[in-house]
Amino acid sequence: MDVPRDRLLTIGEFSRLSMLSIRMLRHYDEHGVLAPTWVDPHSGYRHYHPDLLRTAGRVRALRDAGVGVHDLAACAPFVDAARLRAVLLERRQAAAAEVAAASSRLRDIDRFIDELESPAMSTPITRTVIPARQVASVRDVVPTYADEGLLWQRLGAGLAASGAQVSPDALSVAVFHDEEYAERDVDVEVQLDVLAPFTDVDGVRFVQVPAVDAAVGELRGSYEGSAPSWPTWATGWPSRVCGPPARCSTSTWSARRPTLTRRPGSHRSACRSPLRRADRRGHSSAHRHTPVIVSVPSGNTTGPRC
Incomplete structure:
Protein backbone atom coordinates (compact mmCIF):
# COMPACT_ATOMS: atom_id res chain seq x y z
CA MET A 1 0.00 0.00 0.00
CA ASP A 2 1.34 3.42 -1.01
CA VAL A 3 2.00 5.79 1.84
CA PRO A 4 2.64 9.52 1.44
CA ARG A 5 6.27 10.40 2.02
CA ASP A 6 5.35 12.45 5.04
CA ARG A 7 3.88 9.25 6.57
CA LEU A 8 7.04 7.18 6.05
CA LEU A 9 9.15 6.43 9.11
CA THR A 10 12.48 8.14 9.51
CA ILE A 11 15.47 5.88 10.08
CA GLY A 12 15.43 6.88 13.77
CA GLU A 13 11.76 5.98 14.17
CA PHE A 14 12.21 2.75 12.26
CA SER A 15 15.22 1.89 14.40
CA ARG A 16 13.28 2.25 17.63
CA LEU A 17 10.28 0.25 16.38
CA SER A 18 12.31 -2.51 14.70
CA MET A 19 14.92 -2.78 17.47
CA LEU A 20 17.67 -2.56 14.87
CA SER A 21 20.33 0.11 15.32
CA ILE A 22 20.75 2.86 12.75
CA ARG A 23 24.24 1.54 12.06
CA MET A 24 22.87 -1.92 11.26
CA LEU A 25 20.05 -0.51 9.10
CA ARG A 26 22.63 1.29 6.99
CA HIS A 27 24.74 -1.89 6.88
CA TYR A 28 21.76 -4.00 5.78
CA ASP A 29 20.88 -1.46 3.09
CA GLU A 30 24.44 -1.55 1.71
CA HIS A 31 24.41 -5.37 1.54
CA GLY A 32 20.95 -5.82 0.02
CA VAL A 33 19.28 -7.20 3.14
CA LEU A 34 16.77 -4.46 3.99
CA ALA A 35 16.47 -1.47 1.70
CA PRO A 36 14.60 1.73 2.69
CA THR A 37 11.43 2.68 0.85
CA TRP A 38 12.72 6.10 -0.16
CA VAL A 39 15.99 7.99 0.15
CA ASP A 40 15.88 11.80 0.08
CA PRO A 41 18.05 12.76 -2.95
CA HIS A 42 19.17 15.99 -1.29
CA SER A 43 19.90 14.89 2.29
CA GLY A 44 20.49 11.15 1.73
CA TYR A 45 18.18 10.38 4.68
CA ARG A 46 16.54 6.95 4.56
CA HIS A 47 12.79 6.50 5.08
CA TYR A 48 10.88 3.25 5.66
CA HIS A 49 7.36 2.03 5.00
CA PRO A 50 5.68 0.76 8.20
CA ASP A 51 5.09 -2.63 6.52
CA LEU A 52 8.86 -3.15 6.52
CA LEU A 53 8.71 -3.60 10.29
CA ARG A 54 7.59 -7.19 9.70
CA THR A 55 10.56 -7.76 7.40
CA ALA A 56 12.86 -6.18 9.98
CA GLY A 57 11.50 -8.59 12.58
CA ARG A 58 12.49 -11.58 10.44
CA VAL A 59 15.91 -10.08 9.81
CA ARG A 60 16.44 -9.66 13.54
CA ALA A 61 15.28 -13.22 14.29
CA LEU A 62 17.58 -14.71 11.67
CA ARG A 63 20.48 -12.57 12.85
CA ASP A 64 19.95 -13.69 16.44
CA ALA A 65 19.96 -17.30 15.22
CA GLY A 66 23.46 -16.72 13.85
CA VAL A 67 22.63 -16.22 10.16
CA GLY A 68 25.27 -14.02 8.51
CA VAL A 69 24.76 -11.04 6.24
CA HIS A 70 25.50 -13.02 3.06
CA ASP A 71 22.76 -15.56 3.83
CA LEU A 72 20.40 -12.82 4.96
CA ALA A 73 20.77 -11.10 1.58
CA ALA A 74 20.04 -14.43 -0.15
CA CYS A 75 16.80 -14.70 1.85
CA ALA A 76 15.53 -11.18 0.99
CA PRO A 77 12.68 -10.16 0.83
CA PHE A 78 11.99 -12.89 3.44
CA VAL A 79 8.71 -14.16 2.04
CA ASP A 80 9.90 -17.57 0.74
CA ALA A 81 9.04 -19.88 3.64
CA ALA A 82 10.87 -22.86 2.10
CA ARG A 83 14.06 -20.84 1.72
CA LEU A 84 13.84 -19.52 5.28
CA ARG A 85 13.25 -23.03 6.62
CA ALA A 86 16.32 -24.38 4.79
CA VAL A 87 18.53 -21.62 6.17
CA LEU A 88 17.23 -22.16 9.70
CA LEU A 89 17.71 -25.93 9.55
CA GLU A 90 21.28 -25.44 8.34
CA ARG A 91 21.91 -23.01 11.18
CA ARG A 92 20.35 -25.46 13.65
CA GLN A 93 22.80 -28.18 12.61
CA ALA A 94 25.70 -25.78 13.05
CA ALA A 95 24.44 -24.76 16.49
CA ALA A 96 24.11 -28.41 17.53
CA ALA A 97 27.72 -29.01 16.49
CA GLU A 98 28.80 -25.98 18.53
CA VAL A 99 26.95 -27.32 21.58
CA ALA A 100 28.62 -30.72 21.18
CA ALA A 101 32.04 -29.09 20.92
CA ALA A 102 31.36 -26.97 24.00
CA SER A 103 30.20 -30.06 25.94
CA SER A 104 33.41 -31.85 24.96
CA ARG A 105 35.47 -28.91 26.21
CA LEU A 106 33.57 -28.96 29.51
CA ARG A 107 34.34 -32.67 29.93
CA ASP A 108 38.01 -31.97 29.23
CA ILE A 109 38.04 -29.18 31.83
CA ASP A 110 36.33 -31.36 34.45
CA ARG A 111 38.71 -34.22 33.78
CA PHE A 112 41.73 -31.93 34.08
CA ILE A 113 40.40 -30.53 37.38
CA ASP A 114 39.95 -34.09 38.69
CA GLU A 115 43.50 -34.95 37.64
CA LEU A 116 44.86 -31.91 39.46
CA GLU A 117 43.07 -33.00 42.64
CA SER A 118 44.07 -36.68 42.36
CA PRO A 119 47.47 -38.11 43.32
CA ALA A 120 49.73 -38.89 40.39
CA MET A 121 50.10 -42.63 39.67
CA SER A 122 53.15 -44.28 38.17
CA THR A 123 52.53 -46.76 35.35
CA PRO A 124 55.20 -49.46 34.89
Missing part, protein backbone atom coordinates in the same frame (compact mmCIF):
# COMPACT_ATOMS: atom_id res chain seq x y z
CA ILE A 125 56.15 -50.23 31.30
CA THR A 126 56.88 -53.82 30.27
CA ARG A 127 57.65 -55.51 26.99
CA THR A 128 55.59 -58.15 25.21
CA VAL A 129 54.75 -59.61 21.81
CA ILE A 130 51.22 -59.05 20.53
CA PRO A 131 50.17 -62.25 18.69
CA ALA A 132 49.24 -62.18 15.02
CA ARG A 133 45.55 -61.53 14.34
CA GLN A 134 43.13 -62.01 11.43
CA VAL A 135 40.65 -59.18 11.11
CA ALA A 136 37.92 -57.55 9.08
CA SER A 137 39.15 -54.07 8.18
CA VAL A 138 37.81 -50.78 6.81
CA ARG A 139 40.22 -47.90 6.15
CA ASP A 140 39.32 -44.42 4.91
CA VAL A 141 39.85 -40.70 5.48
CA VAL A 142 37.19 -39.19 7.77
CA PRO A 143 36.71 -35.50 8.72
CA THR A 144 37.92 -35.82 12.35
CA TYR A 145 38.86 -38.48 14.90
CA ALA A 146 35.36 -38.12 16.35
CA ASP A 147 33.94 -39.48 13.07
CA GLU A 148 35.51 -42.91 13.59
CA GLY A 149 31.98 -44.29 14.13
CA LEU A 150 31.24 -43.86 10.41
CA LEU A 151 33.82 -46.55 9.67
CA TRP A 152 32.36 -48.91 12.30
CA GLN A 153 28.97 -48.55 10.62
CA ARG A 154 30.49 -49.52 7.26
CA LEU A 155 32.32 -52.41 8.87
CA GLY A 156 29.08 -53.69 10.42
CA ALA A 157 27.19 -53.52 7.13
CA GLY A 158 30.02 -55.23 5.24
CA LEU A 159 30.34 -58.04 7.77
CA ALA A 160 26.65 -58.76 7.51
CA ALA A 161 26.97 -58.99 3.72
CA SER A 162 30.13 -61.14 3.79
CA GLY A 163 28.88 -63.71 6.26
CA ALA A 164 32.17 -63.52 8.18
CA GLN A 165 32.14 -64.92 11.72
CA VAL A 166 33.36 -62.61 14.47
CA SER A 167 35.62 -64.10 17.15
CA PRO A 168 33.89 -64.70 20.51
CA ASP A 169 36.25 -62.34 22.37
CA ALA A 170 36.91 -60.05 19.42
CA LEU A 171 39.09 -57.00 19.80
CA SER A 172 37.78 -53.86 18.10
CA VAL A 173 40.77 -51.79 17.00
CA ALA A 174 41.03 -48.29 15.59
CA VAL A 175 44.38 -47.57 13.93
CA PHE A 176 45.38 -43.97 13.20
CA HIS A 177 47.71 -44.00 10.18
CA ASP A 178 48.72 -40.34 9.93
CA GLU A 179 52.39 -39.77 10.79
CA GLU A 180 51.37 -36.89 13.05
CA TYR A 181 48.24 -35.72 14.86
CA ALA A 182 45.90 -34.39 12.18
CA GLU A 183 43.43 -31.58 12.75
CA ARG A 184 41.24 -32.58 9.82
CA ASP A 185 40.87 -35.39 7.23
CA VAL A 186 42.34 -38.18 9.35
CA ASP A 187 43.41 -41.57 7.98
CA VAL A 188 41.72 -44.17 10.20
CA GLU A 189 41.38 -47.93 9.97
CA VAL A 190 38.98 -49.99 12.10
CA GLN A 191 39.48 -53.72 12.67
CA LEU A 192 37.47 -56.53 14.23
CA ASP A 193 38.81 -60.04 14.92
CA VAL A 194 37.22 -62.79 12.81
CA LEU A 195 37.43 -66.59 12.96
CA ALA A 196 38.34 -67.27 9.32
CA PRO A 197 39.18 -65.56 6.01
CA PHE A 198 36.35 -64.18 3.88
CA THR A 199 35.88 -62.53 0.49
CA ASP A 200 36.21 -58.74 0.53
CA VAL A 201 32.87 -56.96 0.14
CA ASP A 202 31.64 -53.35 0.20
CA GLY A 203 35.02 -51.97 1.25
CA VAL A 204 35.45 -54.48 4.10
CA ARG A 205 38.73 -56.40 3.65
CA PHE A 206 40.18 -59.50 5.26
CA VAL A 207 43.62 -58.64 6.67
CA GLN A 208 46.31 -60.69 8.37
CA VAL A 209 47.90 -58.49 11.08
CA PRO A 210 51.43 -59.67 11.97
CA ALA A 211 52.73 -60.12 15.50
CA VAL A 212 54.15 -56.96 17.10
CA ASP A 213 57.03 -56.53 19.56
CA ALA A 214 55.63 -53.85 21.88
CA ALA A 215 56.04 -51.80 25.03
CA VAL A 216 53.04 -52.21 27.34
CA GLY A 217 51.69 -49.93 30.04
CA GLU A 218 48.54 -50.79 31.98
CA LEU A 219 45.99 -48.08 32.75
CA ARG A 220 42.89 -48.00 34.89
CA GLY A 221 39.96 -45.81 33.96
CA SER A 222 38.59 -44.43 30.70
CA TYR A 223 40.68 -43.79 27.60
CA GLU A 224 40.10 -40.03 27.77
CA GLY A 225 43.07 -38.22 29.16
CA SER A 226 44.89 -41.47 29.99
CA ALA A 227 48.52 -42.17 29.15
CA PRO A 228 51.18 -44.45 30.63
CA SER A 229 54.61 -43.24 31.67
CA TRP A 230 56.05 -43.16 28.15
CA PRO A 231 58.65 -40.41 28.93
CA THR A 232 60.32 -42.60 31.57
CA TRP A 233 60.35 -45.60 29.26
CA ALA A 234 61.53 -43.63 26.22
CA THR A 235 64.68 -42.46 28.00
CA GLY A 236 65.47 -45.79 29.64
CA TRP A 237 65.08 -48.41 26.88
CA PRO A 238 67.40 -48.96 23.87
CA SER A 239 64.40 -49.04 21.50
CA ARG A 240 62.16 -46.60 19.69
CA VAL A 241 58.44 -46.55 18.93
CA CYS A 242 57.47 -47.25 15.31
CA GLY A 243 54.18 -47.43 13.44
CA PRO A 244 50.86 -45.61 13.82
CA PRO A 245 49.08 -45.51 17.20
CA ALA A 246 45.92 -47.54 17.78
CA ARG A 247 43.13 -47.98 20.32
CA CYS A 248 41.49 -51.30 21.05
CA SER A 249 38.77 -52.73 23.32
CA THR A 250 36.91 -56.00 23.81
CA SER A 251 33.53 -55.95 22.12
CA THR A 252 30.20 -57.74 21.82
CA TRP A 253 28.85 -58.39 18.31
CA SER A 254 25.20 -58.93 17.46
CA ALA A 255 24.63 -61.27 14.53
CA ARG A 256 20.92 -60.47 14.17
CA ARG A 257 21.54 -56.72 14.31
CA PRO A 258 25.05 -56.02 12.94
CA THR A 259 26.16 -53.61 15.65
CA LEU A 260 29.26 -53.38 17.77
CA THR A 261 28.82 -52.82 21.50
CA ARG A 262 31.67 -51.61 23.68
CA ARG A 263 31.75 -51.69 27.43
CA PRO A 264 32.93 -48.41 28.93
CA GLY A 265 33.33 -47.42 32.56
CA SER A 266 36.00 -49.01 34.72
CA HIS A 267 38.72 -50.46 32.49
CA ARG A 268 42.05 -52.18 32.94
CA SER A 269 43.84 -51.03 29.80
CA ALA A 270 47.15 -51.98 28.24
CA CYS A 271 48.65 -49.28 26.04
CA ARG A 272 51.02 -50.86 23.56
CA SER A 273 53.49 -49.29 21.16
CA PRO A 274 55.59 -51.38 18.74
CA LEU A 275 59.36 -51.27 19.11
CA ARG A 276 62.41 -51.28 16.94
CA ARG A 277 65.88 -51.36 18.42
CA ALA A 278 67.86 -48.13 18.31
CA ASP A 279 71.61 -47.95 17.67
CA ARG A 280 73.99 -45.80 19.66
CA ARG A 281 73.26 -42.78 17.50
CA GLY A 282 69.52 -43.06 18.25
CA HIS A 283 68.66 -44.51 14.84
CA SER A 284 66.24 -47.44 14.83
CA SER A 285 66.37 -50.63 12.85
CA ALA A 286 63.22 -52.69 12.37
CA HIS A 287 60.18 -52.95 10.15
CA ARG A 288 57.19 -50.73 10.86
CA HIS A 289 54.54 -52.39 12.99
CA THR A 290 51.20 -51.32 14.39
CA PRO A 291 50.93 -50.29 18.06
CA VAL A 292 47.81 -51.45 19.87
CA ILE A 293 45.97 -50.24 22.95
CA VAL A 294 44.04 -53.14 24.47
CA SER A 295 41.26 -52.59 27.00
CA VAL A 296 39.85 -55.35 29.21
CA PRO A 297 36.60 -54.18 30.84
CA SER A 298 36.28 -55.05 34.53
CA GLY A 299 32.50 -54.64 34.63
CA ASN A 300 29.57 -56.21 32.80
CA THR A 301 27.66 -53.08 31.84
CA THR A 302 26.89 -52.55 28.17
CA GLY A 303 27.69 -49.19 26.65
CA PRO A 304 26.64 -47.26 23.55
CA ARG A 305 26.94 -48.87 20.15
CA CYS A 306 29.80 -47.68 17.96
Whole structure:
Protein backbone atom coordinates (compact mmCIF):
# COMPACT_ATOMS: atom_id res chain seq x y z
CA MET A 1 0.00 0.00 0.00
CA ASP A 2 1.34 3.42 -1.01
CA VAL A 3 2.00 5.79 1.84
CA PRO A 4 2.64 9.52 1.44
CA ARG A 5 6.27 10.40 2.02
CA ASP A 6 5.35 12.45 5.04
CA ARG A 7 3.88 9.25 6.57
CA LEU A 8 7.04 7.18 6.05
CA LEU A 9 9.15 6.43 9.11
CA THR A 10 12.48 8.14 9.51
CA ILE A 11 15.47 5.88 10.08
CA GLY A 12 15.43 6.88 13.77
CA GLU A 13 11.76 5.98 14.17
CA PHE A 14 12.21 2.75 12.26
CA SER A 15 15.22 1.89 14.40
CA ARG A 16 13.28 2.25 17.63
CA LEU A 17 10.28 0.25 16.38
CA SER A 18 12.31 -2.51 14.70
CA MET A 19 14.92 -2.78 17.47
CA LEU A 20 17.67 -2.56 14.87
CA SER A 21 20.33 0.11 15.32
CA ILE A 22 20.75 2.86 12.75
CA ARG A 23 24.24 1.54 12.06
CA MET A 24 22.87 -1.92 11.26
CA LEU A 25 20.05 -0.51 9.10
CA ARG A 26 22.63 1.29 6.99
CA HIS A 27 24.74 -1.89 6.88
CA TYR A 28 21.76 -4.00 5.78
CA ASP A 29 20.88 -1.46 3.09
CA GLU A 30 24.44 -1.55 1.71
CA HIS A 31 24.41 -5.37 1.54
CA GLY A 32 20.95 -5.82 0.02
CA VAL A 33 19.28 -7.20 3.14
CA LEU A 34 16.77 -4.46 3.99
CA ALA A 35 16.47 -1.47 1.70
CA PRO A 36 14.60 1.73 2.69
CA THR A 37 11.43 2.68 0.85
CA TRP A 38 12.72 6.10 -0.16
CA VAL A 39 15.99 7.99 0.15
CA ASP A 40 15.88 11.80 0.08
CA PRO A 41 18.05 12.76 -2.95
CA HIS A 42 19.17 15.99 -1.29
CA SER A 43 19.90 14.89 2.29
CA GLY A 44 20.49 11.15 1.73
CA TYR A 45 18.18 10.38 4.68
CA ARG A 46 16.54 6.95 4.56
CA HIS A 47 12.79 6.50 5.08
CA TYR A 48 10.88 3.25 5.66
CA HIS A 49 7.36 2.03 5.00
CA PRO A 50 5.68 0.76 8.20
CA ASP A 51 5.09 -2.63 6.52
CA LEU A 52 8.86 -3.15 6.52
CA LEU A 53 8.71 -3.60 10.29
CA ARG A 54 7.59 -7.19 9.70
CA THR A 55 10.56 -7.76 7.40
CA ALA A 56 12.86 -6.18 9.98
CA GLY A 57 11.50 -8.59 12.58
CA ARG A 58 12.49 -11.58 10.44
CA VAL A 59 15.91 -10.08 9.81
CA ARG A 60 16.44 -9.66 13.54
CA ALA A 61 15.28 -13.22 14.29
CA LEU A 62 17.58 -14.71 11.67
CA ARG A 63 20.48 -12.57 12.85
CA ASP A 64 19.95 -13.69 16.44
CA ALA A 65 19.96 -17.30 15.22
CA GLY A 66 23.46 -16.72 13.85
CA VAL A 67 22.63 -16.22 10.16
CA GLY A 68 25.27 -14.02 8.51
CA VAL A 69 24.76 -11.04 6.24
CA HIS A 70 25.50 -13.02 3.06
CA ASP A 71 22.76 -15.56 3.83
CA LEU A 72 20.40 -12.82 4.96
CA ALA A 73 20.77 -11.10 1.58
CA ALA A 74 20.04 -14.43 -0.15
CA CYS A 75 16.80 -14.70 1.85
CA ALA A 76 15.53 -11.18 0.99
CA PRO A 77 12.68 -10.16 0.83
CA PHE A 78 11.99 -12.89 3.44
CA VAL A 79 8.71 -14.16 2.04
CA ASP A 80 9.90 -17.57 0.74
CA ALA A 81 9.04 -19.88 3.64
CA ALA A 82 10.87 -22.86 2.10
CA ARG A 83 14.06 -20.84 1.72
CA LEU A 84 13.84 -19.52 5.28
CA ARG A 85 13.25 -23.03 6.62
CA ALA A 86 16.32 -24.38 4.79
CA VAL A 87 18.53 -21.62 6.17
CA LEU A 88 17.23 -22.16 9.70
CA LEU A 89 17.71 -25.93 9.55
CA GLU A 90 21.28 -25.44 8.34
CA ARG A 91 21.91 -23.01 11.18
CA ARG A 92 20.35 -25.46 13.65
CA GLN A 93 22.80 -28.18 12.61
CA ALA A 94 25.70 -25.78 13.05
CA ALA A 95 24.44 -24.76 16.49
CA ALA A 96 24.11 -28.41 17.53
CA ALA A 97 27.72 -29.01 16.49
CA GLU A 98 28.80 -25.98 18.53
CA VAL A 99 26.95 -27.32 21.58
CA ALA A 100 28.62 -30.72 21.18
CA ALA A 101 32.04 -29.09 20.92
CA ALA A 102 31.36 -26.97 24.00
CA SER A 103 30.20 -30.06 25.94
CA SER A 104 33.41 -31.85 24.96
CA ARG A 105 35.47 -28.91 26.21
CA LEU A 106 33.57 -28.96 29.51
CA ARG A 107 34.34 -32.67 29.93
CA ASP A 108 38.01 -31.97 29.23
CA ILE A 109 38.04 -29.18 31.83
CA ASP A 110 36.33 -31.36 34.45
CA ARG A 111 38.71 -34.22 33.78
CA PHE A 112 41.73 -31.93 34.08
CA ILE A 113 40.40 -30.53 37.38
CA ASP A 114 39.95 -34.09 38.69
CA GLU A 115 43.50 -34.95 37.64
CA LEU A 116 44.86 -31.91 39.46
CA GLU A 117 43.07 -33.00 42.64
CA SER A 118 44.07 -36.68 42.36
CA PRO A 119 47.47 -38.11 43.32
CA ALA A 120 49.73 -38.89 40.39
CA MET A 121 50.10 -42.63 39.67
CA SER A 122 53.15 -44.28 38.17
CA THR A 123 52.53 -46.76 35.35
CA PRO A 124 55.20 -49.46 34.89
CA ILE A 125 56.15 -50.23 31.30
CA THR A 126 56.88 -53.82 30.27
CA ARG A 127 57.65 -55.51 26.99
CA THR A 128 55.59 -58.15 25.21
CA VAL A 129 54.75 -59.61 21.81
CA ILE A 130 51.22 -59.05 20.53
CA PRO A 131 50.17 -62.25 18.69
CA ALA A 132 49.24 -62.18 15.02
CA ARG A 133 45.55 -61.53 14.34
CA GLN A 134 43.13 -62.01 11.43
CA VAL A 135 40.65 -59.18 11.11
CA ALA A 136 37.92 -57.55 9.08
CA SER A 137 39.15 -54.07 8.18
CA VAL A 138 37.81 -50.78 6.81
CA ARG A 139 40.22 -47.90 6.15
CA ASP A 140 39.32 -44.42 4.91
CA VAL A 141 39.85 -40.70 5.48
CA VAL A 142 37.19 -39.19 7.77
CA PRO A 143 36.71 -35.50 8.72
CA THR A 144 37.92 -35.82 12.35
CA TYR A 145 38.86 -38.48 14.90
CA ALA A 146 35.36 -38.12 16.35
CA ASP A 147 33.94 -39.48 13.07
CA GLU A 148 35.51 -42.91 13.59
CA GLY A 149 31.98 -44.29 14.13
CA LEU A 150 31.24 -43.86 10.41
CA LEU A 151 33.82 -46.55 9.67
CA TRP A 152 32.36 -48.91 12.30
CA GLN A 153 28.97 -48.55 10.62
CA ARG A 154 30.49 -49.52 7.26
CA LEU A 155 32.32 -52.41 8.87
CA GLY A 156 29.08 -53.69 10.42
CA ALA A 157 27.19 -53.52 7.13
CA GLY A 158 30.02 -55.23 5.24
CA LEU A 159 30.34 -58.04 7.77
CA ALA A 160 26.65 -58.76 7.51
CA ALA A 161 26.97 -58.99 3.72
CA SER A 162 30.13 -61.14 3.79
CA GLY A 163 28.88 -63.71 6.26
CA ALA A 164 32.17 -63.52 8.18
CA GLN A 165 32.14 -64.92 11.72
CA VAL A 166 33.36 -62.61 14.47
CA SER A 167 35.62 -64.10 17.15
CA PRO A 168 33.89 -64.70 20.51
CA ASP A 169 36.25 -62.34 22.37
CA ALA A 170 36.91 -60.05 19.42
CA LEU A 171 39.09 -57.00 19.80
CA SER A 172 37.78 -53.86 18.10
CA VAL A 173 40.77 -51.79 17.00
CA ALA A 174 41.03 -48.29 15.59
CA VAL A 175 44.38 -47.57 13.93
CA PHE A 176 45.38 -43.97 13.20
CA HIS A 177 47.71 -44.00 10.18
CA ASP A 178 48.72 -40.34 9.93
CA GLU A 179 52.39 -39.77 10.79
CA GLU A 180 51.37 -36.89 13.05
CA TYR A 181 48.24 -35.72 14.86
CA ALA A 182 45.90 -34.39 12.18
CA GLU A 183 43.43 -31.58 12.75
CA ARG A 184 41.24 -32.58 9.82
CA ASP A 185 40.87 -35.39 7.23
CA VAL A 186 42.34 -38.18 9.35
CA ASP A 187 43.41 -41.57 7.98
CA VAL A 188 41.72 -44.17 10.20
CA GLU A 189 41.38 -47.93 9.97
CA VAL A 190 38.98 -49.99 12.10
CA GLN A 191 39.48 -53.72 12.67
CA LEU A 192 37.47 -56.53 14.23
CA ASP A 193 38.81 -60.04 14.92
CA VAL A 194 37.22 -62.79 12.81
CA LEU A 195 37.43 -66.59 12.96
CA ALA A 196 38.34 -67.27 9.32
CA PRO A 197 39.18 -65.56 6.01
CA PHE A 198 36.35 -64.18 3.88
CA THR A 199 35.88 -62.53 0.49
CA ASP A 200 36.21 -58.74 0.53
CA VAL A 201 32.87 -56.96 0.14
CA ASP A 202 31.64 -53.35 0.20
CA GLY A 203 35.02 -51.97 1.25
CA VAL A 204 35.45 -54.48 4.10
CA ARG A 205 38.73 -56.40 3.65
CA PHE A 206 40.18 -59.50 5.26
CA VAL A 207 43.62 -58.64 6.67
CA GLN A 208 46.31 -60.69 8.37
CA VAL A 209 47.90 -58.49 11.08
CA PRO A 210 51.43 -59.67 11.97
CA ALA A 211 52.73 -60.12 15.50
CA VAL A 212 54.15 -56.96 17.10
CA ASP A 213 57.03 -56.53 19.56
CA ALA A 214 55.63 -53.85 21.88
CA ALA A 215 56.04 -51.80 25.03
CA VAL A 216 53.04 -52.21 27.34
CA GLY A 217 51.69 -49.93 30.04
CA GLU A 218 48.54 -50.79 31.98
CA LEU A 219 45.99 -48.08 32.75
CA ARG A 220 42.89 -48.00 34.89
CA GLY A 221 39.96 -45.81 33.96
CA SER A 222 38.59 -44.43 30.70
CA TYR A 223 40.68 -43.79 27.60
CA GLU A 224 40.10 -40.03 27.77
CA GLY A 225 43.07 -38.22 29.16
CA SER A 226 44.89 -41.47 29.99
CA ALA A 227 48.52 -42.17 29.15
CA PRO A 228 51.18 -44.45 30.63
CA SER A 229 54.61 -43.24 31.67
CA TRP A 230 56.05 -43.16 28.15
CA PRO A 231 58.65 -40.41 28.93
CA THR A 232 60.32 -42.60 31.57
CA TRP A 233 60.35 -45.60 29.26
CA ALA A 234 61.53 -43.63 26.22
CA THR A 235 64.68 -42.46 28.00
CA GLY A 236 65.47 -45.79 29.64
CA TRP A 237 65.08 -48.41 26.88
CA PRO A 238 67.40 -48.96 23.87
CA SER A 239 64.40 -49.04 21.50
CA ARG A 240 62.16 -46.60 19.69
CA VAL A 241 58.44 -46.55 18.93
CA CYS A 242 57.47 -47.25 15.31
CA GLY A 243 54.18 -47.43 13.44
CA PRO A 244 50.86 -45.61 13.82
CA PRO A 245 49.08 -45.51 17.20
CA ALA A 246 45.92 -47.54 17.78
CA ARG A 247 43.13 -47.98 20.32
CA CYS A 248 41.49 -51.30 21.05
CA SER A 249 38.77 -52.73 23.32
CA THR A 250 36.91 -56.00 23.81
CA SER A 251 33.53 -55.95 22.12
CA THR A 252 30.20 -57.74 21.82
CA TRP A 253 28.85 -58.39 18.31
CA SER A 254 25.20 -58.93 17.46
CA ALA A 255 24.63 -61.27 14.53
CA ARG A 256 20.92 -60.47 14.17
CA ARG A 257 21.54 -56.72 14.31
CA PRO A 258 25.05 -56.02 12.94
CA THR A 259 26.16 -53.61 15.65
CA LEU A 260 29.26 -53.38 17.77
CA THR A 261 28.82 -52.82 21.50
CA ARG A 262 31.67 -51.61 23.68
CA ARG A 263 31.75 -51.69 27.43
CA PRO A 264 32.93 -48.41 28.93
CA GLY A 265 33.33 -47.42 32.56
CA SER A 266 36.00 -49.01 34.72
CA HIS A 267 38.72 -50.46 32.49
CA ARG A 268 42.05 -52.18 32.94
CA SER A 269 43.84 -51.03 29.80
CA ALA A 270 47.15 -51.98 28.24
CA CYS A 271 48.65 -49.28 26.04
CA ARG A 272 51.02 -50.86 23.56
CA SER A 273 53.49 -49.29 21.16
CA PRO A 274 55.59 -51.38 18.74
CA LEU A 275 59.36 -51.27 19.11
CA ARG A 276 62.41 -51.28 16.94
CA ARG A 277 65.88 -51.36 18.42
CA ALA A 278 67.86 -48.13 18.31
CA ASP A 279 71.61 -47.95 17.67
CA ARG A 280 73.99 -45.80 19.66
CA ARG A 281 73.26 -42.78 17.50
CA GLY A 282 69.52 -43.06 18.25
CA HIS A 283 68.66 -44.51 14.84
CA SER A 284 66.24 -47.44 14.83
CA SER A 285 66.37 -50.63 12.85
CA ALA A 286 63.22 -52.69 12.37
CA HIS A 287 60.18 -52.95 10.15
CA ARG A 288 57.19 -50.73 10.86
CA HIS A 289 54.54 -52.39 12.99
CA THR A 290 51.20 -51.32 14.39
CA PRO A 291 50.93 -50.29 18.06
CA VAL A 292 47.81 -51.45 19.87
CA ILE A 293 45.97 -50.24 22.95
CA VAL A 294 44.04 -53.14 24.47
CA SER A 295 41.26 -52.59 27.00
CA VAL A 296 39.85 -55.35 29.21
CA PRO A 297 36.60 -54.18 30.84
CA SER A 298 36.28 -55.05 34.53
CA GLY A 299 32.50 -54.64 34.63
CA ASN A 300 29.57 -56.21 32.80
CA THR A 301 27.66 -53.08 31.84
CA THR A 302 26.89 -52.55 28.17
CA GLY A 303 27.69 -49.19 26.65
CA PRO A 304 26.64 -47.26 23.55
CA ARG A 305 26.94 -48.87 20.15
CA CYS A 306 29.80 -47.68 17.96
